[in-house]
Amino acid sequence: MENILKIKNLNLFFGKYQALYDINLALKPKSMLALVGESGCGKTMTAMSIIKLIPKTANIKSGEIIFKGEDLLLYKEKQMRKLRGNKIALIPQDPMTSLNPLYTIGNQLIEAIRTHNDVSERQALRKAKEVLDLVSIPDIENKLNYYPHELSGGMKQRIIIAMALACNAELIIADEPTTALDVTIQKQIMDLIDEIKNEFGTTILLISHDLALVSNYADYVSVMYSGHIVEKAPADKFFKKPIHPYSMALLNSLPSKNPNLKLKTIEGAPPSIQEEIFGCKFFPRCEYYKAxxxxxxxxxxxxxxxxxxxxxFIK
Ligand SMILES: Nc1ncnc2c1ncn2[C@@H]1O[C@H](COP(=O)(O)OP(=O)(O)O)[C@@H](O)[C@H]1O
Ligand code: SF4
Ligand SMILES: [Mg+2]
Structure with a gap:
């Protein structure tokens, strides 16, 4: 099957400091790829590069981002705007970065639907209700008149997912979509994203620092460390037998893997992009390190x- 998205040799800098090194990722249609790694590894910059919403100070020096056969890095801002929230939707960690506090849920949905589809207000309203029902929003007639702040974090994430559905997004980028939510709500939101993948064939790029969460949903896993992809595999292979020492350390620090043992966290922290490390960036923390x-x-x-x-070099 041809890939819906392919990132090729993406290199991103902040000034003279490199944050992404030759990132390669390929997403098969109707699948979920999880991009995992500790905070600061470059997951969000990778995701934001896809929709070209990187910080002003960031600079993509080279690479290609091929979405359905076209290199988005060659797109003009006007073309990107058409794509965002339409073919490619983002579910951010904090839903308020996507919702406008000044407009009701109903108005925002209708606006999003009409921006991307040539439909009347009535047709858009019908579509809005339909997608709110799909994401299990209770009491829809009333909720249409709610402002974002009147809804819980989980409900707000459901609204953003509804918007992606309303616009028939083919690719959903979910950047730590449940990190800000309670554990019970986390599972509901992940189940919903998974259902959308299965029901509508939407491709999902799931970004997470949480391997336990990823293990329940992902079809493919790519592990990032300090701006590099250090391991990638189909999820079943990865969780059966991770190869890279960083992935092994991440998995060993999961409670479910080690119910009786004292949790082993990885010593130290990932380096900042300003820090110069020759060779493997993980070596200061690696058990298998060979000088x-x-x-x-x-x-x-x-x-x-x-x-x-x-x-x-070793594993
Ligand atoms: N606006 C910025 N200016 C400078 N450095 C940044 C900026 N945003 C992110 N970085 C750096 O880029 C690296 C990758 O960040 P990010 O992609 O946000 O990591 P993750 O999402 O995996 O936590 C980090 O080292 C971070 O400090
Ligand atoms: S330090 Fe060496 S053994 Fe450890 S991950 Fe890097 S290359 Fe592998
Ligand atoms: Mg991030």
């Missing part, structure tokens, strides 16, 4: 087992 090998060159992402890639 003279790991600190000389950057390990390349290589296929170690069928469809299972790791960027490590």
């Amino acid at each position: 003279g090998i790991c600190d000389k060159k950057t390990p390349q992402l290589l296929e170690k087992e069928i469809y299972h890639y790791s960027a490590c």
Whole structure:
């Protein structure tokens, strides 16, 4: 199956400091790819590069972002605006970055629908109700008149998902969509995103620092560390036997993996982009580190087992 999205050798800088190194990602239609890693690894910058909403100080030096055969990096802002919220929808960590506090839910949905479709207000209203029903918003007639602040965090995320549905998004980028929510609500929102994938064939790029959450939903996993993809595999292979020492350390720090043991967290923190580290960026924290090998060159992402890639000299 052809990929709906392909990121090729994406390099992003803040001034002279590099935040993304030769990122390669491919998303198959109707699948969910999870991009995981600790905070600061470059997940959000990767996601924002796709819809070209990177900070003003960020600079994409090279790379391609091929969405349905076209390189979005060559698109003008006007073309991007057509794509955003239409073919490609973003579910951010904080729903208020997508909702306008000054307009009711109904008005925002109708506006979004009419921006992307040539329909009357009545048809848009009907569509709005339909998608609110799909995302299980109770008491829809009333909720249409609510302002965002009158809804809980989970309900607001449902509204944003409804907007993506209303505009027939083909790709949903969910950047830590449940991080701000209570644990019980987290599962409901993830179940809803998963249902949308299965029901409508929407492709999902799920960004998360939470491997336990990812293990329940993702079809493919790519692990990021310090601006590099260090491991990628189909989810079943990845969770059965992670190869890269960073992934192993992440998995070992999961409570479900180690119910009786004392949790082992990874010592230290990822480096900042200003920090210069020769060789493998993970070496200061790595159990398998070999001096003279790991600190000389950057390990390349290589296929170690069928469809299972790791960027490590040792593993
Ligand atoms: N506006 C910015 N200016 C400078 N550096 C930034 C900016 N935004 C992000 N960064 C840096 O880029 C790196 C990647 O950030 P990000 O993609 O947000 O990480 P993640 O989403 O994985 O937590 C981090 O080291 C972060 O400090
Ligand atoms: S290359 Fe070396 S330091 Fe890096 S993850 Fe592999 S063993 Fe650890
Ligand atoms: Mg982020």
